[in-house]
Amino acid sequence: MFSTETTVRVRYAETDRMNYVYYGNYASYFEVARVEALRSIGMSYKRIEEEGFLLPVYEYNVKYFKPAFYDDVLLIKTVVPVLPSVRIVFDYEIFNEAAEKISEARTTLVFMSNETNKPCKAPEELLAKLRKYF
Amino acid sequence: MFSTETTVRVRYAETDRMNYVYYGNYASYFEVARVEALRSIGMSYKRIEEEGFLLPVYEYNVKYFKPAFYDDVLLIKTVVPVLPSVRIVFDYEIFNEAAEKISEARTTLVFMSNETNKPCKAPEELLAKLRKYF
Amino acid sequence: MFSTETTVRVRYAETDRMNYVYYGNYASYFEVARVEALRSIGMSYKRIEEEGFLLPVYEYNVKYFKPAFYDDVLLIKTVVPVLPSVRIVFDYEIFNEAAEKISEARTTLVFMSNETNKPCKAPEELLAKLRKYF
Amino acid sequence: MFSTETTVRVRYAETDRMNYVYYGNYASYFEVARVEALRSIGMSYKRIEEEGFLLPVYEYNVKYFKPAFYDDVLLIKTVVPVLPSVRIVFDYEIFNEAAEKISEARTTLVFMSNETNKPCKAPEELLAKLRKYF
Numbered sequence: 092m093f094s095t096e097t098t099v100r101v102r103y104a105e106t107d108r109m110n111y112v113y114y115g116n117y118a119s120y121f122e123v124a125r126v127e128a129l130r131s132i133g134m135s136y137k138r139i140e141e142e143g144f145l146l147p148v149y150e151y152n153v154k155y156f157k158p159a160f161y162d163d164v165l166l167i168k169t170v171v172p173v174l175p176s177v178r179i180v181f182d183y184e185i186f187n188e189a190a191e192k193i194s195e196a197r198t199t200l201v202f203m204s205n206e207t208n209k210p211c212k213a214p215e216e217l218l219a220k221l222r223k224y225f
Numbered sequence: 226m227f228s229t230e231t232t233v234r235v236r237y238a239e240t241d242r243m244n245y246v247y248y249g250n251y252a253s254y255f256e257v258a259r260v261e262a263l264r265s266i267g268m269s270y271k272r273i274e275e276e277g278f279l280l281p282v283y284e285y286n287v288k289y290f291k292p293a294f295y296d297d298v299l300l301i302k303t304v305v306p307v308l309p310s311v312r313i314v315f316d317y318e319i320f321n322e323a324a325e326k327i328s329e330a331r332t333t334l335v336f337m338s339n340e341t342n343k344p345c346k347a348p349e350e351l352l353a354k355l356r357k358y359f
Numbered sequence: 360m361f362s363t364e365t366t367v368r369v370r371y372a373e374t375d376r377m378n379y380v381y382y383g384n385y386a387s388y389f390e391v392a393r394v395e396a397l398r399s400i401g402m403s404y405k406r407i408e409e410e411g412f413l414l415p416v417y418e419y420n421v422k423y424f425k426p427a428f429y430d431d432v433l434l435i436k437t438v439v440p441v442l443p444s445v446r447i448v449f450d451y452e453i454f455n456e457a458a459e460k461i462s463e464a465r466t467t468l469v470f471m472s473n474e475t476n477k478p479c480k481a482p483e484e485l486l487a488k489l490r491k492y493f
Numbered sequence: 494m495f496s497t498e499t500t501v502r503v504r505y506a507e508t509d510r511m512n513y514v515y516y517g518n519y520a521s522y523f524e525v526a527r528v529e530a531l532r533s534i535g536m537s538y539k540r541i542e543e544e545g546f547l548l549p550v551y552e553y554n555v556k557y558f559k560p561a562f563y564d565d566v567l568l569i570k571t572v573v574p575v576l577p578s579v580r581i582v583f584d585y586e587i588f589n590e591a592a593e594k595i596s597e598a599r600t601t602l603v604f605m606s607n608e609t610n611k612p613c614k615a616p617e618e619l620l621a622k623l624r625k626y627f
Contacts, residue, residue, distance in 0.1 A: 103528070103538075104383055104521035106376035108429055113372050114282040115256070118249025119506035126505070126564075136505075137564040148248040152286045161376055162528075162539040237394070237404075238387035238517055240510040242563055247506050253372035260371070260430075270371075271430040295510055296394075296405040382550040383520025390517070416516040420554045 093171040093224035097127040101163045111158035117185075118151065121196055124167040125181045132220045139214060145203040149178070153196035163187055174225045175213045177202055227305040227358035231261040235297045245292035251319075252285065255330055258301040259315045266354045273348060279337040283312070287330035297321055308359045309347045311336055361439040361492035365395040369431045379426035385453075386419065389464055392435040393449045400488045407482060413471040417446070421464035431455055442493045443481045445470055495573040495626035499529040503565045513560035519587075520553065523598055526569040527583045534622045541616060547605040551580070555598035565589055576627045577615045579604055 099120050107113040126136045139146065159165055166186040173180060178201050185194040204211040233254050241247040260270045273280065293299055300320040307314060312335050319328040338345040367388050375381040394404045407414065427433055434454040441448060446469050453462040472479040501522050509515040528538045541548065561567055568588040575582060580603050587596040606613040 102521050103375055103524050104381050107371055108374040108376065108378045109279055109281065110376045111281060113252075114285060115249055115252025115372055118247075118252065119504050122249070122505050135564070145243055147243065147245060147292065148289055150286075150288050151248060152284075154284050155282055158281065162537070236387050237390050237509055238515050241505055242508040242510065242512045244510045249506055253370050256371050269430070296403070377547055377549065379549060381520075382553060383517055383524070386515075386517025386520065413511055415511065415513060415560065416557055418554075418556050419516060420552075422552050423550055426549065 093128070093132070093221055094168065095128045095131045096166060096168050097124050099123055099165050099167065101159055101161055101165065103161055106161045109158075110160065112160070114153075114155060117153055117155075117159075117194060117196065120165065120167060120185070121151075121153075121181070121183050121198055124169045124183055125198070125200075128169040128171070128181070129217075134217055134220060139217070140205075142214060143205040144211070144214060145205055145208075146179075146200045147203065148198050149201045150199040151196070153194060155194050157187070157191060157193040159185070159187065159193055165193075171221065171224070174218070174221055175202075177210045177212060179213060227262070227266070227355055228302065229262045229265045230300060230302050231258050233257055233299050233301065235293055235295055235299065237295055240295045243292075244294065246294070248287075248289060251287060251289075251293075251328060251330065254299065254301060254319070255285075255287075255315070255317050255332055258303045258317055259332070262303040262305070262315070263351075268351055268354060273351070274339075276348060277339045278345070278348060279339055279342075280313075280334045281337065282332050283335045284333040285330070287328060289328050291321070291325060291327040293319070293321065293327055299327075305355065305358070308352065308355055309336075311344045311346060313347060361396070361400070361489055362436065363396045363399045364434060364436050365392050367391055367433050367435065369427055369429055369433065371429055374429045377426075378428065380428070382421075382423060385421055385423075385427075385462060385464065388433065388435060388453070389419075389421075389449070389451050389466055392437045392451055393466070396437045396439070396449070397485075402485055402488060407485070408473075410482060411473040412479070412482060413473055413476075414447075414468045415471065416466050417469045418467040419464070421462060423462050425455070425459060425461040427453070427455065427461055433461075439489065439492070442486070442489055443470075445478045445480060447481060495530070495534070495623055496570065497530045497533045498568060498570050499526050501525055501567050501569065503561055503563050503567065505563055508563045511560075512562065514562070516555075516557060519555060519557075519561075519596060519598065522567065522569060522587070523553075523555075523583070523585050523600055526571045526585055527600070527602075530571040530573070530583070531619075536619055536622060541619070542607075544616060545607040546613070546616060547607055547610075548581075548602045549605065550600050551603045552601040553598070555596060557596050559589070559593060559595040561587070561589065561595055567595075573623065573626070576620065576623055577604075579612045579614060581615060 105116040373384040
């Protein structure tokens with residue numbers, strides 16, 4: 092299992108008239124979290140794409156226990172629970188500044204070849220860097 | 226069971242550099258779908274809020290089978306599978322112009338009282354309008 | 360001068376905690392307005408891109424006289440004030456349901472060749488369709 | 494004149510199918526820049542609101558000289574060119590990692606009283622903190 096933490100500060104743009112972060116905007120927080128998780132082991136998501144992979148999200152499940160508010164600094168704990176193959180799973184928990192868990196989520200992404208536009212195995216460099224955690 | 230259909234046209238703003246609709250932007254499509262579902266039976270989501278209810282999303286699950294692209298007109302079929310009480314569930318299916326199902330999702334929203342900030346029963350007017358479908 | 364009208368309904372996603380439409384979200388309303396303006400004369404923005412043009416925004420000026428609110432149906436009047444050459448200018452006015460002008464804006468976009476990545480003349484098909492208005 | 498710098502990293506969510514940051518998404522970068530400018534002198538934008546002020550954007554002008562791309566770390570230089578009264582002006586310049594100026598912008602925001610919903614003078618605490626720079 093591989094895990095990291097990152098923080099995001101809530102922007103005004105991300106709030107809605109309920110005074111909460113709009114439920115759709117968590118998706119970009121989780122995007123930041125998984126990109127920073129990869130960066131922490133020396134993998135750039137941008138470079139993965141440049142090397143011929145697409146990595147679309149196949150499934151996304153999220154629960155919202157408490158709202159997030161404007162200007163909150165949110166702590167996101169990100170876990171890769173299993174060594175990826177064609178798919179890579181990320182689990183997330185978000186905590187507010189009072190250390191309350193306000194959300195949890197899972198995204199499943201699929202490695203696709205840019206050339207064939209078909210699912211393919213994760214890049215070997217990524218697997219090499221992740222293997223030590225499993 | 227209550228069901229309706231609505232369409233949305235994909236905006237440039239909603240695409241990402243993969244050339245797909247960004248996975249986080251489907252949330253606003255589902256928001257449009259459920260608001261139009263309510264409007265189709267004479268309920269305004271805005272008025273529900275004005276009458277003292279908040280309706281935050283508690284849970285959101287979505288699968289992406291195929292991408293949606295810029296300028297696509299997407300058909301969203303929305304179903305309320307059970308008569309709401311404190312929660313209201315919406316199920317969604319999105320079809321592209323080739324009539325392929327590209328996504329399915331479920332959102333669970335919770336009725337909250339604006340005054341007490343606690344969960345509460347759905348407004349009676351909404352229940353009255355939905356009962357005939359169940 | 361070429362002019363058209365289109366409407367957009369404000370989504371919850373587009374509001375912010377001030378209860379207004381977030382100032383950054385007007386940009387996608389103006390995008391919808393100019394795309395529909397082109398569609399009204401038989402030009403698809405998507406097809407322009409497919410024929411080898413990029414059309415990035417070079418300049419964007421907007422004034423916000425009054426706020427727009429959730430669920431408002433906004434009327435956008437769009438004008439192309441001069442026949443385009445390398446640039447195309449769109450002027451916009453937004454009116455709320457009380458027929459009050461709440462915003463005005465101008466965007467200047469530049470035709471770029473996808474191959475050379477340099478500015479180029481507008482596609483002849485577009486010019487042919489616009490000439491009768493000038 | 495008061496000036497500060499802040500950085501933002503481009504999210505995938507903020508790109509569009511042209512491979513650029515969508516022109517509408519710069520607005521939230523400028524929001525981050527002005528909020529961090531205020532924070533750097535000990536003013537929280539959130540607290541300004543809590544003390545009874547609204548601060549809507551009245552005017553926004555932006556030029557895009559070069560595109561911003563996914564994962565770029567953008568440097569935003571923010572200047573308050575004149576001591577605010579009822580309005581506060583922010584000027585911005587964005588530089589990419591090659592130190593090229595890719596964008597410049599100005600936003601004019603208006604202080605409004607939450608009670609009267611009318612324009613009002615900037616909070617005295619803010620003015621006290623800014624005066625030394627002018």
